[in-house]
Amino acid sequence: MSARAWRRHSPAQAAARWAGQLALALIAAAMLAHVGVRWDYLADAPAQVGDLLDRMLPPQWDFAPWLVQPLIQTINIATLGTAAAFVLSLPLAFFAALNTSPARALYALARLVIVVSRSVDTLIWALIFIIVVGPGSLAGALAVAVRSVGFLAKLFAEGIEEIDRGPVEAVSATGASRLQTLLYGIVPQVKPVILGVSIYRWDINIRESTVLGLVGAGGIGFTLNEAILGLEWARVGLILVVVLGIVLLSEAVSALARARIT
Amino acid sequence: MTTRTWRPPSPWPRPWIGAVVWGAGVAFLAWNVLSLEVDPARVVRGLDRLGTVAARAWPPDVERAGMLVSGVLESIEIATLSTLFGVLLGIPVAVLAARNVVPLPVYAGGRVAVTLGRTLHELILAIVFVKAVGFGPLAGVLTLTVGAVASFAKLLAEQIETIDRRPIEAIRATGASRGAVLVYAVLPQVLPRIVGLSIYQWDVHLRHSTIIGIVGAGGIGATLYNAFARYDYDLALTILLVIVGIVLAGEAVSAVARRAVQ
Numbered sequence A: 001m002s003a004r005a006w007r008r009h010s011p012a013q014a015a016a017r018w019a020g021q022l023a024l025a026l027i028a029a030a031m032l033a034h035v036g037v038r039w040d041y042l043a044d045a046p047a048q049v050g051d052l053l054d055r056m057l058p059p060q061w062d063f064a065p066w067l068v069q070p071l072i073q074t075i076n077i078a079t080l081g082t083a084a085a086f087v088l089s090l091p092l093a094f095f096a097a098l099n100t101s102p103a104r105a106l107y108a109l110a111r112l113v114i115v116v117s118r119s120v121d122t123l124i125w126a127l128i129f130i131i132v133v134g135p136g137s138l139a140g141a142l143a144v145a146v147r148s149v150g151f152l153a154k155l156f157a158e159g160i161e162e163i164d165r166g167p168v169e170a171v172s173a174t175g176a177s178r179l180q181t182l183l184y185g186i187v188p189q190v191k192p193v194i195l196g197v198s199i200y201r202w203d204i205n206i207r208e209s210t211v212l213g214l215v216g217a218g219g220i221g222f223t224l225n226e227a228i229l230g231l232e233w234a235r236v237g238l239i240l241v242v243v244l245g246i247v248l249l250s251e252a253v254s255a256l257a258r259a260r261i262t
Numbered sequence B: 001m002t003t004r005t006w007r008p009p010s011p012w013p014r015p016w017i018g019a020v021v022w023g024a025g026v027a028f029l030a031w032n033v034l035s036l037e038v039d040p041a042r043v044v045r046g047l048d049r050l051g052t053v054a055a056r057a058w059p060p061d062v063e064r065a066g067m068l069v070s071g072v073l074e075s076i077e078i079a080t081l082s083t084l085f086g087v088l089l090g091i092p093v094a095v096l097a098a099r100n101v102v103p104l105p106v107y108a109g110g111r112v113a114v115t116l117g118r119t120l121h122e123l124i125l126a127i128v129f130v131k132a133v134g135f136g137p138l139a140g141v142l143t144l145t146v147g148a149v150a151s152f153a154k155l156l157a158e159q160i161e162t163i164d165r166r167p168i169e170a171i172r173a174t175g176a177s178r179g180a181v182l183v184y185a186v187l188p189q190v191l192p193r194i195v196g197l198s199i200y201q202w203d204v205h206l207r208h209s210t211i212i213g214i215v216g217a218g219g220i221g222a223t224l225y226n227a228f229a230r231y232d233y234d235l236a237l238t239i240l241l242v243i244v245g246i247v248l249a250g251e252a253v254s255a256v257a258r259r260a261v262q
Helices: A011-034 A040-056 A061-096 A104-119 A122-133 A137-161 A165-173 A177-215 A221-228 A234-261 B015-035 B040-057 B063-096 B105-119 B122-133 B136-161 B165-173 B179-210 B221-229 B233-261
Strands: none
Touching: A011 B063, A011 B179, A040 A234, A040 B063, A040 B122, A040 B136, A061 A104, A061 A137, A061 A221, A061 A234, A061 B015, A061 B221, A104 A137, A104 B233, A122 A137, A122 A177, A122 B040, A137 A177, A165 A177, A177 A221, A177 A234, A221 A234, A221 B063, B040 B105, B040 B233, B063 B105, B063 B136, B063 B179, B063 B221, B063 B233, B105 B136, B122 B136, B136 B179, B165 B179, B179 B233, B221 B233
16 A cells, blocks of 8 residues: 555656745845845844834824825826826827728827837936926826826727727728727727826826826925924824825725726 | 717716815815915026036946945845744734635724735835934845835735635635635635736835935935935936936846746
């Protein structure tokens, strides 16, 4: 009676899996060694975080009135940036969808714009726009808009590529012009995607806008930076609570709105 | 004989609700634009400056590209290590946040942890970790690990919630413990998703690792920020091109890897 237990993998498969996992572990170990972890610093981290929390709590509640204006600014940056990106990304998506793009060259160009917009983070765009328009909310809103254009256009284009050909053919069979075909054959099909994705991007942008001020592009991040530089930790604590609140709220609003649309 | 034109059905329960919603939206945006306090003179000067900046940035300074190697390598290491740690820690958290495998109180706790962990922007977490373990890539790894645990766990929990219940019942019928049910009924069903989501997470982290350097958490971001601060625009452009390159390469790698997995 040999004790043969069931095994999921043949010995060869098991060996290959072990080799793969070993390679991954070795790469991670090599990277960890190269990054140069100061273990004594790491061991000290819980104490340091504890100390930080100790200074932040309780939050300095009476500073709250000074946060109203920056908070409104943060929401404005995100909303305006998203709205501008929405307007710009509609034609861009039309060019970047294989089934609606009027020319191969335009398709390639639109894809290039999307890639560049998406690869560079909002904060880096903010650094660039600060050079152009100076520090402040305008730089922030432009940064949010430029970063979001790629995101929106990419997802809109995917939506356009997935449409049903039937209605489009039906509309064009009535003798409709290209524009009418677009408006009555394509737009109604992609409208839920377009609205849903835009609202989703808006709540991402609220989160992004909370840190734009750290590089000088307006909003509550600016107040946060001042509080950190001034070592006003109880204020930092309050700002973090407020940021947490606004991000959670915008996520909830966005989720509700998207649930109604789709 | 009256001519009747067809109108698409209104998405609103009453037509006036739609008018009010759109009116409020437009009014809100108009107020947003006004609150930006755009100074046209400054924008004109800015556009003028943009020409100067572009002239100084072009051609990108490739001679000093060699000095970017260590920063780029550090960014890649931060992204890879934090993804690895985030996934390893995220799997148990995902189980806790999946409604169909844990009791309700545990699920509630898991959901709260997952939601809170994703709320604060990476840059804010990075500031906290820089205070905790000092400047350098370790702070970056910790920052993105925390972010990864939460967002990876959320996505994986959603996948766990869609699994087939029958294998769970089958394994449970053999008298298996909760742990055995997880290992033999739940994990095999989501394993391909785990690999796919990990690759996606790595892709996201590659982007984030380019900005956390702004607050001293390692990677290429610090070099970029300094280049902007010292008006060293030709170096800044080189770094931007390198970042776009890394992100594109990362996207290509992750697309190939995901196709191999599926």
